[in-house]
Amino acid sequence: MELIRGLHNLRPRHRGHVVTIGNFDGVHVGHQAILSRLRESAARAGLPSCVVIFEPQPREFFAGREAPPRLSRLRDKLALLKAAGVDRVLCLSFNQRLRELTAEAFVQRILVEGLGVTHLQVGDDFRFGCDRAGDFAFLQQAGSTLGFTVENTQTVELLGDRVSSTRIRSLLESGDFATAEALLDRPFVIAGRVLHGQKLGRTLGVPTANIQLKRLRAPLHGVYVVSVQHEGQVLAGVANIGERPSVAGDGQAHLEVHVLDYAGDLYGQYLPVRFHAKLRDEQKFAGLDALKAAIYADIDAARAYWQQYPLPCCV
Numbered sequence: 001m002e003l004i005r006g007l008h009n010l011r012p013r014h015r016g017h018v019v020t021i022g023n024f025d026g027v028h029v030g031h032q033a034i035l036s037r038l039r040e041s042a043a044r045a046g047l048p049s050c051v052v053i054f055e056p057q058p059r060e061f062f063a064g065r066e067a068p069p070r071l072s073r074l075r076d077k078l079a080l081l082k083a084a085g086v087d088r089v090l091c092l093s094f095n096q097r098l099r100e101l102t103a104e105a106f107v108q109r110i111l112v113e114g115l116g117v118t119h120l121q122v123g124d125d126f127r128f129g130c131d132r133a134g135d136f137a138f139l140q141q142a143g144s145t146l147g148f149t150v151e152n153t154q155t156v157e158l159l160g161d162r163v164s165s166t167r168i169r170s171l172l173e174s175g176d177f178a179t180a181e182a183l184l185d186r187p188f189v190i191a192g193r194v195l196h197g198q199k200l201g202r203t204l205g206v207p208t209a210n211i212q213l214k215r216l217r218a219p220l221h222g223v224y225v226v227s228v229q230h231e232g233q234v235l236a237g238v239a240n241i242g243e244r245p246s247v248a249g250d251g252q253a254h255l256e257v258h259v260l261d262y263a264g265d266l267y268g269q270y271l272p273v274r275f276h277a278k279l280r281d282e283q284k285f286a287g288l289d290a291l292k293a294a295i296y297a298d299i300d301a302a303r304a305y306w307q308q309y310p311l312p313c314c315v
């Protein structure tokens, strides 16, 4: 899969595409339905498929830190699009210039002149262009004048409701990982490198691997039963994701995992963490003794969980 960053990196060889546009946050089963139609249309046309995404996502541009947290970082999203058989991704920076582009100019400059679109696959509620003025009817009209076809992908419903990134976010928030997994068609995993922390964990008797979140604002907060994958093995664990109000922190959210019955060195490892159940919200404890007692109780609760359920075969 080829990643093209910005319109200015489009070359004449990039003309002629079957295209879809969107945020594709999480690449859930609804997105996968669009991508599968895209793949079919591309094969029929004998042209490469192209997904146009925005970075930051438009809601992040408008609302900044008030925007909902992402289900997938850019690198995860790209890996998932690649796995879905997408040939090219055009990643446009969503800035003031792009936001002011009218729907007509968007179609003309990006889709027609930039990508040489022959077919456009869109989701059922897709709207774009300045003030979201471009809808399906507009696109069909534009397509008939400018020479491309437009197809609407039907809403994908699962367990009685429409699949959406918002619904998955709220399932994760409420700790319903089984339903979130069904909507994502994969487990919800946060992966990152293990960094050095404040070295407090081991003095509490609970060493924790601190996973680097970088700019990711996780859609989770609290204490969870987790599993991690390390050197080809799946290990049971318990994790906290939050600002650690009981110890002087840096105000940033951290993901910290205590791996049960493990005593090795994890520094520098890239650790995928899969979430299984929520145990409680993060709390501010009066002192380290109270924090320690709560963490020991969490470890007991995680052990009880893993006695009831088998460890997954992979994370």
Ligand SMILES: Cc1cc2nc3c(=O)[nH]c(=O)nc-3n(C[C@H](O)[C@H](O)[C@H](O)COP(=O)(O)O)c2cc1C
Pocket: 197, 198, 199, 200, 201, 202, 206, 207, 208, 209, 210, 223, 238, 239, 240, 243, 244, 245, 246, 247, 256, 257, 258, 281, 282, 283, 284, 285, 291, 294, 295, 298, 299
């Ligand atoms: C299972 C678990 C639960 C935790 N719960 C809380 C909590 O409720 N409140 C809090 O301030 N910190 C909580 N923490 C974070 C600890 O404060 C943190 O792991 C400890 O300070 C060690 O930090 P270090 O790895 O940087 O040394 C929890 C950690 C774990 C592993």
Ligand SMILES: Nc1ncnc2c1ncn2[C@@H]1O[C@H](COP(=O)(O)OP(=O)(O)O)[C@@H](O)[C@H]1O
Pocket: 194, 195, 196, 197, 198, 199, 200, 201, 202, 203, 206, 207, 208, 209, 210, 257, 258, 259, 260, 261, 262, 263, 264, 265, 266, 267
């Ligand atoms: N059971 C375990 N779970 C998680 N990390 C462990 C475990 N046993 C040893 N470690 C190692 O100890 C480190 C964490 O120790 P800790 O005192 O919490 O220091 P830090 O503040 O640097 O995270 C981990 O990064 C890992 O290399």
